[in-house]
Amino acid sequence: xxxxIQNWFDERIGLTELINEFNGxxxxxxxxxxxxxxxxLAFLFTIQVxxxxxxxxxxxxxxxxxxxxxxxxxxxxxxxxxxLGIHLWGAFTMIFFLLVHMSRVYFSxxxxxxxxxxxxxxxxxxxxxxxxxLTGYMLIGNENSWWTINxxxxxxxxxxxxxxxxxxxxxxxxxxxxxxxxxxxxxxxWLLPIIVxxxxxxHIFLIRKTGEQGLPxxxxxxxxxxxxxxxxxxxxxxxxxxxxxxYKDMIVALCVFAVVYMLAVVYGAxxxxxxxxxxxxxxPEADWYFLANEELLKxxxxxxxxxxxxxxxxxxxxxxxxxxxxxxxxHERSPFKRPAAAVLGILxxxxxxxxxxxxGEPKAPATV
Amino acid sequence: MTKSSEESPSRRTFMMxxxxxxSAVVGVAVAIPILGEVLSPLFKKRDIVWSKLGKVSDxxxxxxxxxxxxxxxxxxxxxxxxxxxxxxxxxxxxITGKLYFxxxxxxxLGCPLHWIPARQKFMCPCHGGMFNVLGKVVGGPPPRxxxxxxxxxxxxxxxxxxxxxxxxxxxGV
Ligand code: HEM
Ligand code: FES
Numbered sequence: 001x002x003x004x005i006q007n008w009f010d011e012r013i014g015l016t017e018l019i020n021e022f023n024g025x026x027x028x029x030x031x032x033x034x035x036x037x038x039x040x041l042a043f044l045f046t047i048q049v050x051x052x053x054x055x056x057x058x059x060x061x062x063x064x065x066x067x068x069x070x071x072x073x074x075x076x077x078x079x080x081x082x083x084l085g086i087h088l089w090g091a092f093t094m095i096f097f098l099l100v101h102m103s104r105v106y107f108s109x110x111x112x113x114x115x116x117x118x119x120x121x122x123x124x125x126x127x128x129x130x131x132x133x134l135t136g137y138m139l140i141g142n143e144n145s146w147w148t149i150n151x152x153x154x155x156x157x158x159x160x161x162x163x164x165x166x167x168x169x170x171x172x173x174x175x176x177x178x179x180x181x182x183x184x185x186x187x188x189x190w191l192l193p194i195i196v197x198x199x200x201x202x203h204i205f206l207i208r209k210t211g212e213q214g215l216p217x218x219x220x221x222x223x224x225x226x227x228x229x230x231x232x233x234x235x236x237x238x239x240x241x242x243x244x245x246x247y248k249d250m251i252v253a254l255c256v257f258a259v260v261y262m263l264a265v266v267y268g269a270x271x272x273x274x275x276x277x278x279x280x281x282x283x284p285e286a287d288w289y290f291l292a293n294e295e296l297l298k299x300x301x302x303x304x305x306x307x308x309x310x311x312x313x314x315x316x317x318x319x320x321x322x323x324x325x326x327x328x329x330x331h332e333r334s335p336f337k338r339p340a341a342a343v344l345g346i347l348x349x350x351x352x353x354x355x356x357x358x359x360g361e362p363k364a365p366a367t368v
Numbered sequence: 369m370t371k372s373s374e375e376s377p378s379r380r381t382f383m384m385x386x387x388x389x390x391s392a393v394v395g396v397a398v399a400i401p402i403l404g405e406v407l408s409p410l411f412k413k414r415d416i417v418w419s420k421l422g423k424v425s426d427x428x429x430x431x432x433x434x435x436x437x438x439x440x441x442x443x444x445x446x447x448x449x450x451x452x453x454x455x456x457x458x459x460x461x462x463i464t465g466k467l468y469f470x471x472x473x474x475x476x477l478g479c480p481l482h483w484i485p486a487r488q489k490f491m492c493p494c495h496g497g498m499f500n501v502l503g504k505v506v507g508g509p510p511p512r513x514x515x516x517x518x519x520x521x522x523x524x525x526x527x528x529x530x531x532x533x534x535x536x537x538x539x540g541v
Binding site: 064283 | 406480
């Protein structure tokens with residue numbers, strides 16, 4: 001019976017051949033667990049899309065109602081707390097593993113020729129996913145949403161020349177209003193997810209075109225010199241994607257999903273009180289992945305310097321990350337043979353952790 | 369019979385130009401209304417209204433140099449709705465008896481200020497901006513003194529507009 005169905009498809013579109021080609025991709029053999037991170041991200045994103053679609057059965061993107069609709073999902077919809085919890089913790093987990101995946105391809109030098117485009121497309125994905133996180137935070141319609149919208153659109157307004165227009169366009173007017181929420185909704189639910197849905201296949205297509213490079217230790221049997229580009233073309237041993245790599249991918253996906261699910265069930269998604277523009281003692285807080293940036297805003301006082309924290313430092317930082325493969329062009333892959341890159345990478349990660357930790361400290365005025 | 373493009377390079381060029389042109393025309397035709405839709409807020413006038421804050425005689429009685437937070441409600445058109453925007457007005461009387469009407473939004477990036485009596489300062493919970501009771505920056509990143517609401521006094525009533533004085537870029541609000 002199954003054979004017959006398979007033949008039906010094969011006679012018409014050669015399905016078996018297609019599947020075999022997809023599954024037969026050769027993956028370097030030694031570092032399989034390190035290569036699960038990319039598919040983990042694709043997995044987590046799928047979960048976000050599925051849970052997100054069903055949150056829309058109840059959610060209302062209207063500022064005076066959004067928070068109560070979210071509250072309703074959490075407290076009155078059967079298992080709504082789990083659905084909302086998965087969407088929240090899934091988002092956090094995704095951003096965390098984005099950083100891990102980026103670090104892994106950074107330290108294994110995977111962004112070097114011929115894989116520059118993989119890195120650039122990855123950076124597009126990274127930027128879009130972070131904005132998805134921020135816009136999601138704004139859609140709850142609670143106090144933090146309200147102040148985050150105000151603060152971030154004000155940050156945007158410091159962009160040279162177009163800043164003022166930018167803020168008005170994003171807000172749908174001079175003030176944060178119901179139109180602002182509608183815009184953010186459209187961006188969070190349609191625009192950005194579609195960009196991710198388009199770019200993940202591009203990312204994976206590119207990786208399949210060049211082949212997975214993997215960790216430098218895949219090449220240790222090679223007799224060629226480290227800075228010889230040919231050394232990095234043929235890993236010592238490979239395994240087929242299916243089932244070897246997919247098996248590991250699935251195990252990692254399950255473990256991470258179990259943690260996300262537990263966090264969703266045990267902690268759920270905090271919703272907080274309705275936004276109150278009149279609040280007198282409210283201290284707005286950013287999500288954890290934005291705390292480093294938030295901390296940056298505390299330095300550079302005064303009129304002349306504000307542009308450093310709101311525009312120059314973040315923009316230049318992002319530009320350097322985007323252009324990394326074109327800046328660091330040596331052929332060395334091993335982090336031990338590229339001490340400058342390795343040290344800078346570690347310092348950058350430490351700085352990120354440090355800024356996040358002090359950015360997350362309780363703010364003085366609220367507690368005085 | 370029509371010639372295939374392999375036989376006639378000029379025909380090939382012609383077809384490529386047509387393909388390109390059609391894509392460009394459709395692209396531009398769709399982009400125009402989309403751009404209009406996205407940029408539309410730039411061409412909308414903001415709804416500016418006056419709203420009553422309270423009696424001058426009452427406000428004159430507050431203690432000097434102790435800020436009083438008074439809510440004000442602006443009923444304004446926002447897109448397709450009419451909404452009430454609640455906002456805080458910080459009323460301060462200086463030692464000469466002059467009244468100031470500040471906004472409680474930090475001039476850095478707009479967080480809500482807290483008045484800390486022990487320190488006689490407005491403190492911003494976001495990035496540590498500090499203002500003294502008359503709105504001057506005394507610490508942290510804010511680039512300018514507190515915003516002052518556009519206000520006027522008509523037969524003993526203070527009226528406030530949903531607009532700040534001296535704010536050409538219309539920040540805040
Ligand atoms: C939604 C986000 C992302 C998804 C779904 C994704 C998916 C993947 C997958 C499935 C792989 C192959 C397996 C592996 O090496 O892990 C991969 C590799 C790669 N990714 Fe991503 N990725 C994402 C984000 C990023 C980001 C943010 C960057 C860097 C800025 C990046 C850069 C790379 C590079 C350079 C490789 C090639 C690794 C090699 O050949 O050794 N990716 N990605
Ligand atoms: S918003 Fe007040 S210090 Fe930044």
